[in-house]
Amino acid sequence: MVKKQLIMEKALELFAKQGFEATSVQQITDHCGISKGAFYLSFKSKDELIIALIDHFMMQITSDIDYIVKNTKDEQLLYEFYYAIYHGFQKHSDFAKVLMKEQSQTFNKELIVKMQFYDKLIEDIILTMIERLYGDEVNEKKYDLIYSIKGFMNMYSQLFVFxxxxxxxxxxxxxxxEKTSVLARYATIPFVTQGLSQLLKQPMKEEVTREQLLDIIKQKIAEMEESIEKESLILLREELLEPKQPPAVVKGLLGNIRNHPHCKWISYLLRQYFEL
Incomplete structure (x- = not known):
């Protein structure tokens, strides 16, 4: 196991029991059986470790629902969307629990900005899903529907967490x-309009460049053992450097890496880059 991954997994066990603030770097290193020096070779601080855990958790969920929205037939789309959300919370319930608790108490600006970033990505995915399913029928209430769906996600997730x-x-x-379909078809008094939605938006990070994608892929290739996922990453890197494959081949390569736990986010970023 890569040392960085070991630290993340062991720290998560402590965070789930004690929370972020009550867990020290010393406790984490003791739990991992490593020195503080080894910890600081992987993470500059405990805050950097926490952000890495949030990234890992949110990247998994964001990548999964983005893939579902782009590749599921309309009649199954809402069901598969909700199922993926709650399956993710069920699978990572320990971290989801501590994250939800810490979000309500934190004054850590970096953590808040990080969660706002992923919230915006998820909003964009939900908007794409709504427009695809309901079209012009919901033009006046689609932004309100986004908040309704997010409300369902947050409230029902507590059943898995608490x-x-x-x-x-x-x-x-x-x-x-059923609930979402009723709102989409019969709600007549939307609260969140397009104008209000624009006011609520937070600034997004700049789009990931090709050079940044190449750096991420290089790092992932170095970390992975020989496998079809690693071979696919190598081919995708070649495609970034010199595009020559038809979209169907690129899509197939992305499909090869999509379910690998360390490749979900790069598969999401590459889907955006290649517009697939």
């Missing part, structure tokens, strides 16, 4: 599909 009871993901997803 209650240790078995939950039926299929039934929950079907229930929220």
């Amino acid at each position: 209650y240790n009871v078995p939950l039926d993901l299929k039934l929950l997803s079907e229930s929220l599909v």
Whole structure:
């Protein structure tokens, strides 16, 4: 296991029990069985480690729902969207729990900005889904629908985070599909208009450049063992340097890396870059 990954996994165990503030770097290194020097070779500070964990968690969810919205048939799209959201919370319930708690208490500006960044990405994905499913029918209320869907995501996610009871993901997803469809078809008094939505938007980071993508891919290739995912990354890097493959081949290569836990975010960034 790569040392950086080991630190993240072991630190997460402590954060889930104690929270961010109550967990020290010394406790993390003791739990990992490494020295402080080894920790600081991977992370400059505990805050940098926390941001890395948030990135990992949010990259997984953002990449998954982006892929679903772009590749699922209309009749199954809402269901697959909700199912992916709650499956992600269920799978990462320990981190989701501490993250939701810390978000309500934190004054850490970097953490707030990071969550706003991912929130904006998710809003854009939801807007694409709404426009695809309902078209002109919801022009006057599509921004309000975004907030309704985000509200469903946040409120029902608490069931996975704060209650240790078995939950039926299929039934929950079907229930929220029905609720969302009712709002889309019959709601008549939207609150969040396009104008208000623009006022609420936070500045986004600049788009990732080709050079940045090449650097990320180079790092991932160095970290990975020989596999079809690694071979696909090498071919995608070649495509960035000298485009020559048809879109279907590029899409296939992206499909090869999409489900690898360390490649979800780069697959998302490459889909945006290649417009696939």
